[in-house]
Each structure stands twice: as structure tokens, then as C-alpha cells.
Amino acid sequence: MSTDVTGADKRGFEGEGDPLTDSPAAVRGSDRRAFGRGFMLGTAGILVTVSGALVAVGCFLGLYVRPTSDDWCAAWKSRDMGVFGITSDFYMTQNGRVANAFLSGVIYGDGLIGTKILPTVIAVTFTLGLVLLGAQFMRFLGARPRLLLLTATALVLQALIYFAGTRNYQVLLWAPATISHTVPSAIGVWALLLGIWTVRRPNGRARTFGFVATFLIAAALGTLSEPFTLVTGLLGAGAGLLAIPRFRLATTWRPFTWCLTWCLGLLSGLLLLYTSPGARWRRAQNPSKESLLTRKGLRATTHDWLLMWDSVTGQWAYLGAAAAGILIGLAIGLRTTTGRRALDHTVPRLTRIALWLLPALVVVLGSFAVAAGLRSGYGPTGWTYARTWTNYLVPMVLALCAYGALLGQWAGRHLASRATTTRYAPLAVIATGAFALASMATLVPAVQTLTTTTVTRSVAWDAQNARIEKEARQGTTDVGYKPLYIGNLAEPFYTKNYQRDWVSACVSKWYDIDRIHRR
Numbered sequence: 001m002s003t004d005v006t007g008a009d010k011r012g013f014e015g016e017g018d019p020l021t022d023s024p025a026a027v028r029g030s031d032r033r034a035f036g037r038g039f040m041l042g043t044a045g046i047l048v049t050v051s052g053a054l055v056a057v058g059c060f061l062g063l064y065v066r067p068t069s070d071d072w073c074a075a076w077k078s079r080d081m082g083v084f085g086i087t088s089d090f091y092m093t094q095n096g097r098v099a100n101a102f103l104s105g106v107i108y109g110d111g112l113i114g115t116k117i118l119p120t121v122i123a124v125t126f127t128l129g130l131v132l133l134g135a136q137f138m139r140f141l142g143a144r145p146r147l148l149l150l151t152a153t154a155l156v157l158q159a160l161i162y163f164a165g166t167r168n169y170q171v172l173l174w175a176p177a178t179i180s181h182t183v184p185s186a187i188g189v190w191a192l193l194l195g196i197w198t199v200r201r202p203n204g205r206a207r208t209f210g211f212v213a214t215f216l217i218a219a220a221l222g223t224l225s226e227p228f229t230l231v232t233g234l235l236g237a238g239a240g241l242l243a244i245p246r247f248r249l250a251t252t253w254r255p256f257t258w259c260l261t262w263c264l265g266l267l268s269g270l271l272l273l274y275t276s277p278g279a280r281w282r283r284a285q286n287p288s289k290e291s292l293l294t295r296k297g298l299r300a301t302t303h304d305w306l307l308m309w310d311s312v313t314g315q316w317a318y319l320g321a322a323a324a325g326i327l328i329g330l331a332i333g334l335r336t337t338t339g340r341r342a343l344d345h346t347v348p349r350l351t352r353i354a355l356w357l358l359p360a361l362v363v364v365l366g367s368f369a370v371a372a373g374l375r376s377g378y379g380p381t382g383w384t385y386a387r388t389w390t391n392y393l394v395p396m397v398l399a400l401c402a403y404g405a406l407l408g409q410w411a412g413r414h415l416a417s418r419a420t421t422t423r424y425a426p427l428a429v430i431a432t433g434a435f436a437l438a439s440m441a442t443l444v445p446a447v448q449t450l451t452t453t454t455v456t457r458s459v460a461w462d463a464q465n466a467r468i469e470k471e472a473r474q475g476t477t478d479v480g481y482k483p484l485y486i487g488n489l490a491e492p493f494y495t496k497n498y499q500r501d502w503v504s505a506c507v508s509k510w511y512d513i514d515r516i517h518r519r
Contacts, residue, residue, distance in 0.1 A: 039426045040327070040331055041148060043327065043429055043433035044146075044151075044327070044433075045148060045152075046433065047152035047433065047440070048148065048151055048152045050437060050440045051152065051155035051159045052155045054155075054159045054162075054163060054440060054443055055127075055155055055159055055162065057451060058119055058162050058447070059123050061454045062115070062117060062118060062119035062173060064457075065112075065115050065116055065119075065174075065454070066457060066461040066465075066484075067115075068174070068485075069174075069176070071108075071115070071175065071176065072506035072507050072510050073502070073509075074086070074104045074107075074176060075112065075510055076506060076510040077108075078104060078107075078108035078109050079111075079510075083106060087101040087105060090278060091276050091277070091278055092276075092278055093277070094281075095273075095276075095278050096272070096275075096276030096277075096279035097223050098223045098272070099221070099223040099224040099269070100179055100180060100224050103183070103224070104175075104176070107179070108175075115175045118175055119173055122178060122186055123158060123172075125186050125190075126158055126186045126189065127151070127155065130150075130153070130154035130157060130158070130189060131147070131150045133189055134154065134328070138150070138328065141329075141332050141405070142332070143331070146328075146331055149327060149328060150328075152324065153324040153328060153401060156320055156321065156436060156439075156440065157321055157324065157397050159443055160318055160320060160397050160439070160443075161182075161185075161393060161397060163447055164317045165312075165386055165389065166311060166386045167386040167387050167488065168446055168447075169450060169453075169486060170387040170487050170489070171390055173450075173454065173487075174487055179224070180224065180387075180388075181225060184224055184228035184391070185228065185390065185391070188221070188394075191218070195210075195214060195259075195262070197210060198211060198214065198258055199252075199254040199255050207254070210258075214261050215262075215264065216265065218261070218262045218263075218264075218269065219265040219268045219272070220269060221265075221269060222265065222267065222270040222271075223272055226270065226273070227369075227370045227373055227388050227391040227392075228391045229269070229270050230391075231362065231369065231391050231392050231395060233266050233267075234365055235362045235366075236262040237259070238361065239358065240263065242351065242354055242358065243255035243256040243259055247348065248347050248351060249347050249355065292375065297375075300375065300380070301368070301371055301372045302368075304371045304374065304380075304382070304383035305368050305371040307383055308367065308370075308371055308383050311386070312389070312396075316439070317439040317442045318397060318439075319400070319439060320438075320439025320440065321396075321400040321404070322401065322403060322404035322407075323433075324404065324436050325400065325402060325403065325404025325405040325406075325407075325408060326404040326405065326408035326432045327432050327436070328408060329405040329407060329408020329410070329411065330409075330411065330412040330425075330428060330432065332408070332409045333409040333410065333412020333413040333414075333415070333416065334412040334413075335416065356403075359403075362395055362399075363392055363399055366392045366395065367389075370388055373388075374388060411428065412425075412428075415428060453486055457486050464481070468481065468511055469511065472513050477514040477515070478514055478515050478517060479511070479513055479516055479517075480518070480519030481504075481507060481516040481517070482518070482519040483518075490503050491503060492504040492507050492518075493518050498515075504516055
């Protein structure tokens with residue numbers, strides 16, 4: 001980026017600092033410090049408590065996760081084949097997602113322990129990554145990072161990602177979905193931090209290491225999740241074009257080179273997946289598909305895309321991401337000094353406009369790409385596989401937060417220029433914080449329902465598991481199984497044709513028996 005690290009940037013996090021300081025008049029500045037410190041830190045503290053509690057409940061529920069649907073297949077293959085065996089199986093006979101298979105082998109390699117701690121690992125990793133990324137964003141806007149405020153924002157965004165959608169069990173608790181659609185986003189945040197670190201390294205060896213690591217991570221992601229690859233590929237391509245020094249957003253070719261490396265890595269992974277024997281076998285199962293490039297195909301995909309967005313826009317709680325961003329912007333804009341405005345007077349106006357529009361374009365085009373991929377892979381009902389929406393919902397909430405921060409910065413500067421700052425600034429902070437808190441409150445019923453269904457099913461599953469294991473030890477080869485549904489996922493006997501019932505087959509493999517029957 002063309003912006004330099006200022007003295008304020010080098011000081012890092014300032015947890016006790018006041019976002020409303022630096023007044024030219026000492027008395028007036030003292031008033032603003034008193035108002036700002038109390039209201040901003042108080043609001044951030046409340047949001048950390050509430051949103052953190054929601055995320056903590058999700059992590060705690062990981063202890064009550066029990067196998068269902070794809071869990072059964074991943075569990076027995078990891079146990080019997082090992083990590084590299086299941087990776088080879090995915091590449092040769094399933095779908096070519098070798099990184100996906102490798103992670104599955106690691107997570108299921110020690111029985112079911114990995115699936116219980118995975119939600120906590122995701123939440124902790126995501127939180128740290130988002131806080132560090134937010135710190136970079138605040139520095140980019142010319143302010144010192146505020147640890148408490150950034151932590152609140154990170155937790156608010158995660159609560160929305162995990163619980164605001166229609167498939168909250170699958171987004172956080174069901175390992176096959178989190179591996180394919182939630183973990184990639186967490187890795188993507190850390191990859192972006194790696195990119196920022198890489199382009200700023202003065203040492204050639206450090207930059208080389210960063211570029212090599214970037215390519216390998218991107219290649220792995222290309223074999224982990226096709227939807228994520230499409231969305232992040234759009235982001236990388238768009239950012240790379242804007243990073244060409246001619247547009248004056250970057251002063252060197254390093255950012256462009258990093259984006260190019262990222263896109264080449266994604267493409268390499270996607271090619272490895274697409275040309276795998278497993279992917280060829282999967283495509284052969286549905287040979288007569290209508291092209292999505294025809295007028296009829298585009299119309300059908302657009303219809304699916306609109307249905308997806310109808311569901312997303314019906315959940316107003318996502319606007320809590322914008323509210324969290326506005327709080328960050330207010331913390332920056334309410335300073336009384338002029339401060340540095342990101343990109344102003346250094347970058348052409350059209351380049352600035354393109355940069356601010358890029359996140360929205362990525363969300364719009366990325367969601368359409370996801371809809372097209374779902375229709376191609378699963379047919380007319382593919383758009384209902386809402387777990388895949390996470391691949392564009394994460395960029396959406398990040399974009400809402402960023403746009404909110406820009407709006408908050410503008411509003412804060414406007415308020416700071418008024419003589420009645422000490423009257424209206426606290427009201428702006430309180431109102432914005434209240435809206436973010438209200439968005440968290442709307443998630444409580446979903447979390448309560450998730451808690452009840454997850455815990456209740458775990459109790460029933462444990463009892464049934466104990467019975468089946470006892471019968472298997474006694475030599476029974478055909479045992480009774482009662483389907484225990486959760487999260488709109490498949491259970492044994494989802495189809496009347498037992499030969500096509502892959503869930504029942506995997507359950508039988510897990511218990512080392514010949515078959516199961518409905519109990």
C-alpha cells in the first residue's frame with residue numbers, strides 16, 4: 001500500500017488510550033476524553049460480553065457434537081485408512097479435495113475428539129485473525145488500534161456468521177461443513193495478514209518465504225473448497241488489478257505480485273482437484289447437465305441467486321456488522337485533530353472509488369458464482385445448501401463492517417467539528433452500540449434452539465451408541481438403529497433403497513457390522 005507506518009502505528013495496541021483525544025483546547029479535550037473513554041469503552045465492553053457469550057456457547061456445544069451424515073464416512077475411513085489413506089481415497093474415488101481429506105483425517109484421526117474441539121479452535125483462530133486484521137485497517141485509516149473495540153467487533157462478526165443463518169449447526173458444529181466452508185475463511189484472514197507482512201518486508205529472503213508460503217496455502221485452499229476458491233479468487237484478481245503501481249494505490253509491484261501468487265496458487269489447487277480421478281468419476285455420475293452459459297441456464301442460476309439473497313436479506317441482524325464498524329469509525333473520526341484520511345490526495349479519485357466498491361462487487365459476483373456452482377453440482381435444489389453460503393457471507397459481514405467504519409469516521413469528523421460534540425458524540429456511540437446489541441439479541445433464540453437440539457440428541461446418541469457397541473461385541477451383525485436427525489442432515493434410511501443408502505453403509509463400517517435396520 002502507498003500509506004506509510006506512522007509513529008502512532010508503531011505504538012501498536014493502546015488499550016487505555018482514548019479515541020476522542022488530541023484536542024487543541026486542553027479543557028475541551030478533557031471533556032471529550034471523559035465522555036469518549038466512558039461511553040466507547042463501556043459500549044465495547046458490553047458487546048464483548050454479549051457476543052462473546054454467544055460464541056462461547058457455540059464452542060461449548062462442541063462437546064455435545066455426535067456423528068451424523070458425512071461424519072460416519074469420514075470417521076471410519078480416518079480410523080481404518082489413516083490420514084494419508086483417506087487423502088488418497090478422496091483423490092482417487094471421491095471428489096479430488098485432497099486438503100479437505102487431509103484435514104478430515106487429522107480431525108477424525110483420534111475418534112470423535114477432534115470434532116468436539118474444532119468449534120473452539122475455529123473461534124479462537126478467527127478471533128485473533130480478525131483482531132489483527134482490524135488493527136491493520138485502523139492503522140490504514142490513520143488511527144491507533146483499540147484492542148477492546150476490535151475484540152468486540154471480531155466477536156460480533158463471528159456471532160453473525162455462526163448463528164444468523166439458516167444452518168447454524170452446520171456452520172460451526174458439523175465438521176464436514178466447517179472444514180469445507182468455515183475453516184477456509186479463517187485461513188483466508190490469516191493469509192491476508194501474511195500478505196501484508198510479506199509486501200512490507202525489506203529483506204529479500206523474508207519476502208521469498210512469504211510468497212512461497214502464500215502459493216502453498218492458496219494451492220491447498222484450492223483443493224479444500226471450490227466455493228471459497230471462486231470468491232477469494234475474485235477478491236485477489238480485483239485487488240491485484242488495483243495494486244498495479246500505475247493506479248498509485250501501491251508504490252511497488254509487491255502487492256500485485258502477492259495477489260498474482262495467490263491467484264496462481266488457487267488455480268493450481270483447483271486444477272489438481274478438477275483433473276483428479278475422483279472428480280472425473282463424480283462428474284460422470286451426472287453426464288447430461290444443461291450448460292449454465294445458455295440463456296435458460298443463466299436465468300435459472302439468477303433465480304437461485306435471488307432466492308439465496310431473499311433469505312439473507314430477510315435477516316436484519318447482519319446489519320450489526322455495519323454497526324460494529326461504525327463504532328470503529330467513530331473512535332477514529334471523533335478525534336479533534338485532522339488526522340490522516342486514507343488515500344486522500346495520494347490516489348486518483350477513480351482508483352479510490354474502485355477500491356471502495358471492490359468488496360461489494362466481490363460479494364455480489366462471488367455469491368452468483370456460488371449459486372452457479374451449486375446448480376451445476378446439485379441441480380435446481382442446490383441453492384438450498386446454505387452451508388456453502390458462508391463463503392460469501394464472511395466477505396459480506398467484513399464488507400459491511402468496513403463500510404460502517406468509513407461512515408462512522410465521516411460522522412465522527414462531522415461531530416468533532418461542532419461545538420456540541422460532548423452532547424451528541426455519546427448519543428451516537430450509545431445508539432450505534434444499542435443497535436449492535438439488538439442484533440445480538442435476535443440471535444439468542446437460535447442459540448437456545450441449537451443448544452436444546454444438540455444436547456438432547458447427544459444424550460440419545462450416547463445411549464444408542466452404547467447399545468450398538470454392546471450388540472456388536474456380542475457378535476450381532478445386523479443391529480437396530482433409530483435415526484437421530486439434526487441440522488437438516490441425512491441420517492440412515494434417508495432413502496428407501498438400502499443399496500443407495502450411503503449413510504447406513506458408513507454406520508455399518510464404523511461399528512464393524514454387516515448392516516443396520518430401522519429400530
